Amino acid sequence: MLKKIIIAILLSAISHIQIFSEEIDFYSDIPDAELTQKLIKQMSNQELLGQVLMYSYEGDRVSGENLYWVRDKNLGAIKMFGWNATSSYNMVNTITRLQKEAYQLKFKIPLLVATDQEGGWVQHIRGNTTQTPGNLSLGATNNLIDSYTTGKLIGNELRALGINMNFAPTVDVYRNKDADVIGPRAFSSDPIETANLALAFYKGMDETRVITTAKHFPGHGNTNKDSHGTLPIIKSTIEDLYANDLIPYELLFNENIPAVMMGHLAFPNINKEIIPASLSPSFVTELLKEKMNFKGVAITDDLFMHGARVNGLSFAGESKLALLAGNDLLLVSKTARQHQLIWDELLYLMGEDKVLKDRIADAASRVISMKLKYLKDDNRVPLYPDYKSLESIPLSGTKEFVQSQAGRSITIVKNEKIPYINSDDDSILLISNYNRFMNIGKEFYPEAKRTWITNPETFSNVPQTANYFDTVVFCLTSKTNLRVLKSLENYKGNLIVLSFLTPVYIDTLPWVKTFVAAYGQSEESMRAAFSVLKGFTNAPGTFPLDLEKME
Structure with a gap:
């Protein structure tokens, strides 16, 4: 009986040694679940x-x-x-x-x-x-x-x-x-x-x-x-x-x-x-x-x-x-x-x-x-x-897809001046902190002038500058921009807001009559927004936020 017990112990020890001496790695041909457990058992604390x-x-x-x-x-x-x-x-x-x-x-x-x-x-x-x-x-x-x-x-x-x-x-x-x-x-x-x-x-x-x-x-x-x-x-x-x-x-x-x-x-x-x-x-x-x-x-x-x-x-x-x-x-x-x-x-x-x-x-x-x-x-x-x-990179067809998707997302939230096709007598001012917005805006409205809002020192001049123009196209991207935009509440000309990133700020702008939401901040999104404003393309997007239910 003792001999059988000793043999059983030896066999168990040999089996134990074989299990832990088995050379395995990540690429071993073993089912994933089994391989995972074998790897875990053989790994040191550091591993x-x-x-x-x-x-x-x-x-x-x-x-x-x-x-x-x-x-x-x-x-x-x-x-x-x-x-x-x-x-x-x-x-x-x-x-x-x-x-x-x-x-x-x-x-x-x-x-x-x-x-x-x-x-x-x-x-x-x-x-x-x-x-x-x-x-x-x-x-x-x-x-x-x-x-x-x-x-x-x-x-x-x-x-x-x-x-x-x-x-x-x-x-x-x-x-x-x-x-x-x-x-x-x-x-x-x-x-x-x-x-x-x-x-x-x-x-x-x-x-x-x-x-x-x-x-x-x-x-x-x-x-x-x-x-x-x-x-x-x-x-x-x-x-x-x-x-x-x-x-x-x-x-x-x-x-x-x-x-x-x-x-x-x-x-x-x-x-x-x-x-x-x-x-x-x-x-x-x-x-x-x-x-x-x-x-x-x-x-x-x-x-x-x-x-x-x-x-x-x-x-x-x-x-x-x-x-x-x-x-x-x-x-x-x-x-x-x-x-x-x-x-x-x-x-x-x-x-x-x-x-x-x-x-x-x-x-x-x-x-x-x-x-x-x-x-x-x-x-x-x-x-x-x-x-x-x-x-x-970018892969073939990427730019076409991105431009198409950006265009299909554009949403006209308020529409008083769309399309905006300016006459020869109209003076236009673009207001933004994005060079990209300014450059694309000039492509669509070559006669437009530009005012950058890059720091608080420039904010206070915006209302006075705007009063010299018949139309202002404002780039809204953040709460900082929003403060500048609100300074234009008494502006008497045509105020057009092109919103990029979140359009949630529309809820605080009941006096804005023309508001377009574009959501992205890339060239494609800005180009799509101006294309809608100019009347070149439609704006099939739907507003993705239920402002009444949001806190």
Whole structure:
């Protein structure tokens, strides 16, 4: 009997050794779910931790710093900001070099390379990439094909650059008129329209194999505060969220969107405390993962933002809190010193706190599962982008689509002077802070004069200057512009307002009789607005906001 027991123990030990000595990596020919678990079991604490952190870096090229994090610390994700993309050539070289470093590591797990390329207002990668008219413009056309095509267009451009994850679309329902940080980034004030357009955008981007990320859960559209600078406190109840802000997420989760970004937003009427949803188990684990059954990767918005600061905690303390709340990937933009402090503290705690270590292992498994789905097959976003691919941006037909979509979104909100065809005797003044607006305006009205509103010193002169002209065409883009526009309330000539980005300010301008909404700020949007004003084209867009229902 004793002999049998000894043999059984030896066989079990041999089997155990075989399991853990099996040489596997990201590319092993094993079903994804099984491979994920095998990788997790064989990874060290450092390798696990690397998979749940996403760091940015200084400068626009490969440096000792970013090589160190990938090669020596097994960092699994990097974030590209505008300062990393001043040169497309350098950015492609950096991505290629870092992915090659990742491939040299034991498990050969590719890096997530992420950015914010929403279209319209928010576009971290510039260069030759396309500035589409944006989400609110898509809401004005309310055309699912337009939204699908936009997602695919943006995805294809990121794919050519080797960027495999995009923090888009913004699916915040535009509920508060003073939600300036969201504004034209939203599709609509209607949750159903938002959901449908967001789904179409996701389907288009997903076709390019770029990982889509819906944001900012559970909803940033009902506050007048900006989580970059403070913690917005939103009075919504859970019933209110389900009836509005969560509707787009429910549809996207049913269609297996791979990632969601958590917002730094407080909802004291729901969890009875002033803490960001991004750091709250009530929102990340209970609401997102358990009640709404989200199976993908939950990523924090940048933990460097002021909205994430809690009770004087260090960034390392916030990072621990974010992981225990249920986040799977932590975005930390800067700085190098904080990156090291976060890393050192979390790695130490993994050896002391089994609950935290198990949570990190679970988070890493979600991240690796997503990577296996998107970054392993032959149709993945290229890990080593070719410099020649830069020549393909923008892709064929892009400019024609963007001009067409911008034109179809133009909305005449108030119509007293459209079309405006000036006579030889009419004197025209263009007022704007955009050179682009001024130049395009001169193309349509060559005889027009121009006044730039670039700083407060120029604001006070506007009413007096305007009185010398029969017609003023005013470019409205922000609350700052709005203050200048309101100084023209007593102007006696023809006042025409061309609104770009959010048109929500019309609610405060009952005395304006001619108002055209264009939503984007690109050349295509401005050209489309002037084309409608001149009477060359129609304005088929519909106003995407229900101002009476907005707060």
